[in-house]
Amino acid sequence: MKSSLRIACSRSHLQEVRDFVRNYLTGLSLPEITINQVVLAIDEVVANFIIHANGEDETQFLDLELAFEKQELNVEIADHGDTIYLPGEHQSPDLRAYIKEGRKGGMGMALVNRLMDRVEFFTRGNHTVCHLSKHLA
Template sequence: MKSALRIACSRSHLQQVRDFVRTYLSHRQLPEVAVNQIVLAIDEVVANFIIHANGEDETQFLDLKLDFKEKELNVEIADHGNTIYLPGPHQTPNLRDYIQQGRKGGMGMTLVNRLMDKVEFFTRGNHTVCHLSKHLA
């Protein structure tokens, strides 16, 4: 079953995204911990698109599509902004260094990569797309 949501690029829409994903997943027989992990991963990617790719420009928008079939959740987040947002190759940051430096932020994509089975960023035309997938037993 597929479902889609379009939002303007504003942090004020993040709760709407979380509610949309949680509602979509509530119709499946999934453990609450799996639902929470998926909601967190999608929230992080959407927040990155809103903040880093679009500078919270509410004239820009994101499309979120969810598709669940045969125990596989596929998520597509498409950016329709004016810039291409392709995070560099995933590198696991040194947590001890982060703590010693008192850094905040920069761990989100590490978390997403741990929570989801597959994380891909690519371009489609002049838009950036993130594809996330997770196998759910």
């Protein structure tokens, strides 16, 4: 079962993304905690694309596709902006150092890596794509 959504690169569309993902996953009769984890992971990646890759340029857009087959959820988020966005490897941050320094941000992709089984960024042509997957028993 596949479903897709296209949004303009604006934070104002994040609720639409969360609702779209939640509705899709609810139809799969998954536990609420699993739904919340996947919604959070996808929301973080989409927000990063909107803010960091596209500078909230509403003339740019993102395509989101969800597919569920053989107990595997596959998510593809494709950016159509002019900038290639390939975040580096995200290690688990040193929380004590973050607190000591008073840092904000920079923990989202580490969280996504913990919530999903696989997180990959790559290019397709001159566009950036993020592929997320999670085995759902």
